Amino acid sequence: MSSPANHIKILICEDDPGILEVVGIALDAAGFSHVGHDSLEGLEGRIVTENPDLVLLDLHLGGASEKMTLERLKFLKERPDSHPRIVLMSAHAKLGEIAKEYNVDCLPKPFGLDELSAAIWRNL
Numbered sequence: 001m002s003s004p005a006n007h008i009k010i011l012i013c014e015d016d017p018g019i020l021e022v023v024g025i026a027l028d029a030a031g032f033s034h035v036g037h038d039s040l041e042g043l044e045g046r047i048v049t050e051n052p053d054l055v056l057l058d059l060h061l062g063g064a065s066e067k068m069t070l071e072r073l074k075f076l077k078e079r080p081d082s083h084p085r086i087v088l089m090s091a092h093a094k095l096g097e098i099a100k101e102y103n104v105d106c107l108p109k110p111f112g113l114d115e116l117s118a119a120i121w122r123n124l
Contacts, residue, residue, distance in 0.1 A: 005031035008124060011052035012036045013043060014089065015062045019109075023056065026113050032120075040064045040072050047076065052084050054123055056107070059090035059098070066092070073102055085123040 010027055014020045015038045027034040037046050039062030047055065055076075059069055073086065088099050091109040099106035107119045 008032055009052045010034040011050055011055045013057045013061050038062055055084045055086045057086055057088055059088050059092055087119050
């Protein structure tokens with residue numbers, strides 16, 4: 001019998017290899033399909049080609065400024081052809097305020113596997 005997670009694809013947008021690896025291992029263990037991406041460059045194309053159900057998006061992805069990431073986030077949310085759910089990940093002190101402003105969920109860093117799991121299921 002297959003798990004509901006088997007039919008869910010998650011795009012992990014994270015430039016820290018350690019975090020990317022741990023999140024990937026956790027998603028594998030939960031049975032999620034996933035793919036990683038480490039920069040803002042090409043993110044829209046990746047979302048279109050991968051068609052993820054959920055995007056875990058680092059606020060400072062690939063060394064990009066917070067402003068650049070938030071501009072890209074706004075663009076992604078306004079695209080008519082793709083509306084993945086998005087969870088912002090960051091240690092930013094105002095992460096909750098930023099997430100609320102952009103109408104997305106957030107996952108404060110550092111986070112544990114329980115918090116990761118809760119954020120994923122809350123957004124599916």
